[in-house]
Amino acid sequence: MSAPKKEITRDDIWPLEKYEAERKRLRSELVNRKKHRRCDVGPVCTFYFENYDTMWSQIQEMLYIEKGGEEQIADELSAYNPLIPKGRELVATVMFEIDDPVRRAAFLSKLGGVEETAFFEINGDRVQGQPEEDVDRTTADGKASSVQFIHFSFTDAQVAAFREEGAKVMLGFTHEAYAHITVLPEQTRAALAADFD
Numbered sequence: 001m002s003a004p005k006k007e008i009t010r011d012d013i014w015p016l017e018k019y020e021a022e023r024k025r026l027r028s029e030l031v032n033r034k035k036h037r038r039c040d041v042g043p044v045c046t047f048y049f050e051n052y053d054t055m056w057s058q059i060q061e062m063l064y065i066e067k068g069g070e071e072q073i074a075d076e077l078s079a080y081n082p083l084i085p086k087g088r089e090l091v092a093t094v095m096f097e098i099d100d101p102v103r104r105a106a107f108l109s110k111l112g113g114v115e116e117t118a119f120f121e122i123n124g125d126r127v128q129g130q131p132e133e134d135v136d137r138t139t140a141d142g143k144a145s146s147v148q149f150i151h152f153s154f155t156d157a158q159v160a161a162f163r164e165e166g167a168k169v170m171l172g173f174t175h176e177a178y179a180h181i182t183v184l185p186e187q188t189r190a191a192l193a194a195d196f197d
Contacts, residue, residue: 005052036191042180112142
């Protein structure tokens with residue numbers, strides 16, 4: 001099995017016409033691949049685990065929608081490359097999804113710092129999440145963003161444990177306003193294990 005790709009380069013980006021012609025097929029294939037790369041934690045939070053394929057699709061889609069040309073390509077590469085796992089890590093886009101805007105604002109106002117409390121636990125061994133450093137996603141008054149980007153860096157031993165079929169892998173938060181935890185389904189564990197070198 002070859003090592004997962006860790007960076008999208010300019011050479012990887014398809015011309016708009018080629019992407020447009022293949023877009024429907026690619027998006028359908030991606031939906032199937034992403035099915036086991038997501039995990040709900042608690043009633044309103046979903047972790048979407050990123051990799052080379054999900055970020056490549058995101059960049060191509062942004063270029064398709066915005067049609068910003070060569071200048072946009074550089075911007076998208078610098079925005080999305082940091083979210084591709086780099087060998088001994090998993091990277092998630094974390095979304096708190098509440099349809100009602102009033103409820104959402106009230107909920108997020110109590111959630112400051114939640115990005116600092118995300119963790120994996122493999123057979124009792126904890127891996128603490130680290131928020132993406134691009135921008136502070138909790139305001140000074142303690143309001144959290146509804147979208148967070150979190151990196152989880154694993155040791156070799158933790159990767160080996162994560163890869164074991166049937167390993168008990170848990171994902172959750174220790175935040176006082178959202179202390180939820182879930183056990184990763186086996187298909188999700190197996191899909192994410194492929195992100196490691």
